[in-house]
Amino acid sequence: MIFLSMSLTSAGLTPGRSHDLAALSTLVVTGSPLPVGDWAWVYDEVSPQVRLDSASGGTEVCTPFVGGCEILPVRAGEIPARMAGVRAECWNDDGRPTTGEGELVITAPMPSMPLFFWGDDGSRYRETYFDSWPGVWRHGDRVTISAAGAVTIAGRSDATLNRHGVRMGSSDIYDVVERLPEVTESLVVGVERPDGDYYLPLFVTLAPDVELDDALRDRICAAIRTGASPRHVPDEIVAAPGVPHTMTGKRLEVPVKRLLQGTPVERAANLDSIDAPDVLRWYAEFAAGRRGS
Numbered sequence: 001m002i003f004l005s006m007s008l009t010s011a012g013l014t015p016g017r018s019h020d021l022a023a024l025s026t027l028v029v030t031g032s033p034l035p036v037g038d039w040a041w042v043y044d045e046v047s048p049q050v051r052l053d054s055a056s057g058g059t060e061v062c063t064p065f066v067g068g069c070e071i072l073p074v075r076a077g078e079i080p081a082r083m084a085g086v087r088a089e090c091w092n093d094d095g096r097p098t099t100g101e102g103e104l105v106i107t108a109p110m111p112s113m114p115l116f117f118w119g120d121d122g123s124r125y126r127e128t129y130f131d132s133w134p135g136v137w138r139h140g141d142r143v144t145i146s147a148a149g150a151v152t153i154a155g156r157s158d159a160t161l162n163r164h165g166v167r168m169g170s171s172d173i174y175d176v177v178e179r180l181p182e183v184t185e186s187l188v189v190g191v192e193r194p195d196g197d198y199y200l201p202l203f204v205t206l207a208p209d210v211e212l213d214d215a216l217r218d219r220i221c222a223a224i225r226t227g228a229s230p231r232h233v234p235d236e237i238v239a240a241p242g243v244p245h246t247m248t249g250k251r252l253e254v255p256v257k258r259l260l261q262g263t264p265v266e267r268a269a270n271l272d273s274i275d276a277p278d279v280l281r282w283y284a285e286f287a288a289g290r291r292g293s
Contacts, residue, residue: 007146009146013045014045015045015046016045016046016047016094017045019200021046021047021050024046024047024050025050025051025066026050026051026052026053027042027046027050027051027053028053028054028055028067028068029052029053029055029193030054030055030056030057030064030248034054034077035171035174035175035178036076036077036175037075037175037178037179038078039052040076042111051070051074052074052236053067053068053074053079053080054067054068054078054079055067055068055079055091056079056141056151056153057083058139059248060113060114060129060144061110061112061113061114061203062112062118063082063083063110063112063117064085065082065083065086065088065104065106065139066081066082066086066088066151066238067079067080067081068080068081068263069081072150075150077152078150078151078152079150079151079152079153080149080150080151081149081150081151082145082151084111085111086106087106087107087108088104088105088145088151089104089105089106089107089145090102090104090105090107090143090144091133091136092101092146093103095132095133095136098146099145099147101142101144101154101167102143102144103132103138103139103140103141103142103143104138104139104140104141104142104143104153105133105136105137105138105139105231106136106137106139107136107137113137123159135195140156140157141153141154141155141156141157142154142155142156142157142160142167142169148268153171154167154169154171154172155169155170155171155253156169156253156254160190161188161189161190161200161232162190162198163190163198163200163231168228168229168231168232170188170189172228172232173186173188173202173224173228173234174186174188175227175228176223176224176227176228176232177202177204177220177223177224179223179227180219180220180223181207181208182216182219183204183205183206183207183220184204184205184206184207185204185205185242185243186202186203186204186205186243187202187203187240187243187251187252187253187256188200188201188202188203188234188253188289189201189256189257189260190198191255191257191260192261199235199236199260200235200236201234201235201236201237201238201245201260202220202234202236202238202282203237203238203239203240203256204220204237204238204239204240205215205239205240205241205242205243206239210228212237212238212239216245217237220237221233221234221237238286240279240282240283240286241279241282242276242279242282243276243279244256244269244275244276244277244279244280244283245274245275245276246273246274246275247273247274247275252274252280255268255280256268256280256283256287257267258282259280259284259286259287260287260290262287262291264284265280265281265284268284270279
């Protein structure tokens with residue numbers, strides 16, 4: 001079993017052609033939700049026989065909440081099941097189970113659930129996970145759980161795009177934009193402004209020798225409009241030197257959003273826990289420039 005933490009499609013790699021992967025039976029991807037297009041890349045460029053599963057959990061519990069199951073089918077964009085010993089549910093904002101998109105919650109204690117954070121008396125731990133509903137762990141992910149128990153993760157709750165009252169998943173945009181050969185990776189955030197306006201910038205990392213001109217901006221917007229919806233089209237498209245991630249491969253949507261809202265970079269994220277501190281500093285400089293203008 002090999003664990004993948006981020007997409008490799010944009011790198012142009014073809015490991016199934018350059019290596020003998022006949023013994024590879026299972027791939028598990030974690031970190032950020034895997035765009036649907038990347039599932040096809042695994043079966044086209046890695047192995048047509050491999051089982052591709054996605055898993056999602058938490059650092060504090062040292063385990064997945066949801067993941068693969070050998071007796072259940074693999075479907076692109078879905079996580080087959082909830083893990084044994086995890087009573088995971090999907091709740092709406094009123095704290096009731098919903099069949100639509102809602103909050104991922106854990107409604108019963110897990111074997112590996114901590115009692116407090118290291119160096120904390122328990123108050124920060126409770127504020128982080130149990131502040132919304134007493135006794136119920138709110139993980140901070142927006143999910144949908146099907147009647148069959150399959151889980152689809154839209155993204156982090158505090159990074160969910162909410163434009164004019166309509167919730168949108170950032171993964172919907174990534175899935176479209178990163179199919180374009182000119183774009184290697186992207187990052188989108190939604191920022192509520194003090195005047196009540198909503199700012200939706202899309203940052204793109206470009207392939208070598210590609211320039212973000214008006215023609216490419218138009219192509220990106222057209223692809224998003226067709227592949228997602230007109231509401232997903234960003235207010236601005238910005239070329240960025242990279243996309244910062246956690247050490248487990250999650251895009252730092254929330255810290256970048258905080259930077260654009262005026263939070264200093266040292267408070268927006270722990271620079272020692274991300275893969276590219278200099279890239280995050282670039283976003284801080286961009287945010288300062290936008291606020292100055």
